Amino acid sequence: MSLGARLAYSFGAFGNDSFYGLLSGYLIMFITSHLFNTGNAAEDAKMISIVTLIIMALRIVELLIDPFIGNAIDRTKTRWGHFRPWVVVGGSISAIILLMLFTNLGGLYQKNAVLYMIVFAVLYITMDIFYSFKDVGFWSMLPSLTTNSREREKTATYARVGSTVGGGLVGILVMPAVIFFSAKATSTGDDRGWFIFAAIICGIAFVSAWCVGLFTREVNSDIRKNKQDTKGIVGIFKALSGNDQLMWVALAYLFYGIAINITNSLEVYYFTYIMGMPKAFSIFSTINIFLGILATSLFPVLSKRMSRKALFTTCLVVMLCGMGIFAFAGSNLPLVLLALPQSLVSHNRWSS
Structure with missing residues (x-):
């Protein structure tokens, strides 16, 4: 692979995790703190409850849709490859719709x-489906970029660093940026501040x-060719x-994803409403991003010296x-x- 292709894929990982950080951590903050703010506390609380229930229900629906997304990507055959069309189309549409939701x-x-x-x-489930197409297509295309295992390891390392920096940088910038772009200087900003920050991400x-x-190319090889196509809903579930x-x-x-995502969504609320220090969230995110890069760098070394089971157990205990x-x-x-970064860094290693 050329250095340009490797950097392009790493930048793709940066943008992918920046987007996911905005979606998973801060859309709900915008909805609960700013969107429903009519002055009628009872009505606002009711609407917030309905919207959050809608999001929860749609995320469960997504679990049932994901196998079909993977199957559709696997069956895609174009002159541009299996994955790149979905990365471009899914990334473009999901970015536009998420901005509308802010x-x-x-x-x-x-x-x-x-x-x-x-x-x-309708907008949320559409955005979520197209982002799933983009996310699944993006990470699935890694083996197709090169048939050389060392090249794949290099590219995967570049991509993991890009994703760590992208996801962490959103947390570092979110509160200072939202407050800076807001028309009124409040502890959580206003609608304009959130919209401008969302537009940037x-x-x-x-x-x-x-x-x-x-700037990337998929490499065709006999190893990647499907020997048998899975057709229809029944075939997928079988x-x-x-x-x-x-x-x-x-x-x-x-179960693990439910627990860790609840924790991730709690963070900005905790710093804002429990601790009363929203800007201190940037300190936490800064620590987390450096620890994430360190963990990413150490993972290949530790995996050679420890069995995967022992490494998994160690990360779980630390978390x-x-x-x-x-x-x-x-x-x-x-x-x-001290507590949150080490638990989330171990989470990132578990996911890897």
Whole structure:
């Protein structure tokens, strides 16, 4: 691979995780803190409850859709390859729709609350599906970039550093940037501040998806050719249900993903409302990004010296220790900064 192609893929990882950080951590913050702020506390609380339930239900629906997304990508055959079309199309559409969700949709909530909920649900599931196409296609294309194992390892390292920096940088910049771009200087900013920050992140995600599409190439080889196509809904579920190893891992990761994503979503609320120090969230994110890069660099070395089972167990124990400290940290900033980064860094290694 050329250095340019490797950097393009790394930039794609940067944009992909920046987008996911905005989606998973801060869209809900915008919705609960700014979108429904009519002055009627009871009505606002009701709408927030409905919207968050809609998001939860749609994320569960996504679990059922994901196998079909993977199958559709696998069956895609174009002159541009299996994956790049989905990275470009999925990245472009999801970025545009997420930016729309960081608005009040032209004041639609005030005009017709029911219609707003319907439009929000349609936009959210559309955005989530296209992002899933982009995310699955992006990480699945790594083996197709080169047939050389050392080249793949280099590219994977570049990409993991890019994703760590991208996801972490959103956390570092979110509160200072939102407050800076806001018309009024408040502890959590205003609608304009959130929209401008979202526009920057969505713009990066959009451009990075096109960089992957334009500056990388998929390599065809006999190893990557499918020997058998999985067709239809029944065929997909038969393939999944017949793989007991996959089903157990999927079940474990389901519960694990629920727990870690709840924790991720809690962070900015914790620093803002429990500790009363929203700008200190940038300190946490800065520590996390450096520890993430360090963990990424050490992972190949440790995996050679330890068995995968031992490494997995060690990361799990460290993560649980971090969660335990966090449970009793209260408003003690040093304890919070000790607890959260080590739990999330171990989470990143588990995912790898």
